[in-house]
Amino acid sequence: MSALRTIQCYHCRRRFEAPRRALSTSCPGCSKPLVVEDVVIKTAHSVRKIQTCGRLIVQKKGRVMAGIIEAHAGVEVEGILEGNVVSGGLVRIGPKAQWKGDCRAPRLAVELGACIARGFFSVPEDALGVSDLAAEAE
């Protein structure tokens, strides 16, 4: 596996390579800081925006309420998620997950038992203006 991976700036959409083990970096295009690591939600979080070039993982007891959720490498929900999701990878809604909001992603998997209160889903969608980053990385 290469030590580098392609990531995309969530501010200016520029794509560049960054070390696979990096937790954060800055965009060579717009110089803004970027979160590259996975964001793991274990408890209740209410924020305006969650943005990462990694994955968003909402664990069983996690609850996230956000206006915009952008997780380029994918989203995994086992708990509660309220917000509009844009992802460049797989969005997996687990069997006990509760989802409220829109979803734009290239791949979606919903497991039996998941509860979706409302939302507009667009799958596949060139959600980030680029191809499936997660699939490319694999």
Next chain:
Amino acid sequence: MPEPTQTTVIGPDTKIKGEMSFDNTARILGQFEGKIVAKGELQIADTAACRAAVEAGKVLVDGLVDGNITARERVELTARAKMKGDLVASKLVVAEGASFVGHVTVGPDAKAGMDAKPPAVAEAKPEQPMAARRGG
């Protein structure tokens, strides 16, 4: 002893326009346009193309659907499924690889909304509500 379930099959070389209703299981391999009301299970095979509003107990989608689906029990989209339309169901399973564009309401509460609002024939939907909202 329970009676064996009867399956109605719409063959791959069949094109139907109109309204169809059945009590048991139906499997569509061809093309259908209109409305389907089913008490039992509706299977839409990978060779099928349905431009229809569907109301059924269970719906299994393996092919192409353009229209709203309302299921009392369960909707399953396989990896080869391509669906465009709104979906209301008590339970939903989407396999990775399925293509889907539309509004989703899934859960025990979805049934209440389902009883109040019968499905309409598919219409063109705005595809970027979120982008519009984000753009201001």
